[in-house]
Amino acid sequence: MNGRVVNVGLCGFGVVGQGVVDHLERKREMLRDQLGVEVVVARVAVRNPSKSRDIAIDVARVTDDALSVAVDPELDIVCELMGGTDKAREVTLEALKAGKIVVTANKALLCDHGKELLAVAQEFGGHLLFEASVAGGIPVIKAIREGLVVNEFSSIRGILNGTCNYILTRMTNEGASYQDILVEAKELGYAEADESLDVDGIDAAHKAVVLAYLAYGKWVDFDAVRLQGIKEVRQEDIRYAKDNGYSVKLIAMVDREREGSALRVSVLPTLMPKETPLGSVDGVFNAVSIQGDVVGETVYIGPGAGRDATASAVISDVVDAVKLLILGGPEGRFPFLDPAPRNGKRIEVARADEIESRYYVRLVVRDQPGVMAEIASILASHSVSLASVNQKEVGEDAERVSLIITTHATTEAAVSEAVAELGELAAVEERPFLMPIGDAS
Ligand code: HSE
Numbered sequence: 001m002n003g004r005v006v007n008v009g010l011c012g013f014g015v016v017g018q019g020v021v022d023h024l025e026r027k028r029e030m031l032r033d034q035l036g037v038e039v040v041v042a043r044v045a046v047r048n049p050s051k052s053r054d055i056a057i058d059v060a061r062v063t064d065d066a067l068s069v070a071v072d073p074e075l076d077i078v079c080e081l082m083g084g085t086d087k088a089r090e091v092t093l094e095a096l097k098a099g100k101i102v103v104t105a106n107k108a109l110l111c112d113h114g115k116e117l118l119a120v121a122q123e124f125g126g127h128l129l130f131e132a133s134v135a136g137g138i139p140v141i142k143a144i145r146e147g148l149v150v151n152e153f154s155s156i157r158g159i160l161n162g163t164c165n166y167i168l169t170r171m172t173n174e175g176a177s178y179q180d181i182l183v184e185a186k187e188l189g190y191a192e193a194d195e196s197l198d199v200d201g202i203d204a205a206h207k208a209v210v211l212a213y214l215a216y217g218k219w220v221d222f223d224a225v226r227l228q229g230i231k232e233v234r235q236e237d238i239r240y241a242k243d244n245g246y247s248v249k250l251i252a253m254v255d256r257e258r259e260g261s262a263l264r265v266s267v268l269p270t271l272m273p274k275e276t277p278l279g280s281v282d283g284v285f286n287a288v289s290i291q292g293d294v295v296g297e298t299v300y301i302g303p304g305a306g307r308d309a310t311a312s313a314v315i316s317d318v319v320d321a322v323k324l325l326i327l328g329g330p331e332g333r334f335p336f337l338d339p340a341p342r343n344g345k346r347i348e349v350a351r352a353d354e355i356e357s358r359y360y361v362r363l364v365v366r367d368q369p370g371v372m373a374e375i376a377s378i379l380a381s382h383s384v385s386l387a388s389v390n391q392k393e394v395g396e397d398a399e400r401v402s403l404i405i406t407t408h409a410t411t412e413a414a415v416s417e418a419v420a421e422l423g424e425l426a427a428v429e430e431r432p433f434l435m436p437i438g439d440a441s
Contacts (some may be wrong), residue, residue, distance in 0.1 A: 137309030151292030162305030218344025
């Protein structure tokens, strides 16, 4: 630390990076009063220095060499806001090896390399802070690490992707298709540069892996996450939800029923009862519901994506980093604090197909005699019990009709096998669509 100045370097100056600079500047005095030091963005690495941006920055501070920012001895804190995992990993590793405190919003980086990065932070006396990586502006990482520290968790459920929630909400309210709304989500700065990360559920799965690590001390392999995005959600599904007291949400679930049972992580479009907190959170908002054994259920709701929400979370980490520097005194650093001290080594990860739920199945079938009997027989042969069957009356000439079935509780393995077999029937005209039905409690 240089006297009363803490120098921060930014690697990446896109939507979030510009938001961080903007708000650090606007709140300069307030932060100085609170912290007793001046927080200065001393260097910024950008991919294209000549590109014009909404937030101007002194050219003398700008470079296209992110690695030079990572190891700059004048910097105390490095914010990795580049996205991606290859260059971002290299930059983060170099900064940590140089003993910096690194702040990142990069959930993909954490999911793929979090274990390695935290080990390097510990080895070199640095820190890795990542509040902005999950649920945008909601301080959910702090909640799990600090506020809920005495709890053991039976489940965490969340709406963790603002873009998907924004798209599903507008599909519900306006009947629009997801492609049209996605264009707007991009313009609003919610969507990832590669939007498939959002709509295929990958971004939410990265975040679920980070939450699972925080809550259980276990890095779950991304491939072990049962994952489906929102691309196949149709207006028929949305209508069914509306007519039956549900809403369609992309729900991340991390749970372990009890000590000794396996840890399950999934991200799936889900019919959520409208009266539950997660069923009623709309737009770009995220929501996280956490069941702790001491506190019971706590629910966190707030903006999950976008420049200002994410900048708010990044700056909270920058402020924590400044406090760690202050606590470490003029010479040293505050010792590495393990973000997930729970030892998850002995926790098994459940096979995805063991997940048990009630299910919703949408089939597009030929409207002819015997079809329903065939479907019922296949479901019965997999011990899947029908709870309801819905078919809207169509005219005499209509050749196809949507058939919506809900089931009683069954394993995903049983319902998936049954649905795969249904998809083979000559009378079934499109790939069946399946989603779990969430509980009211
Ligand atoms: N694309 C992400 C979202 C941004 O929509 O939630 C925040 O991580």
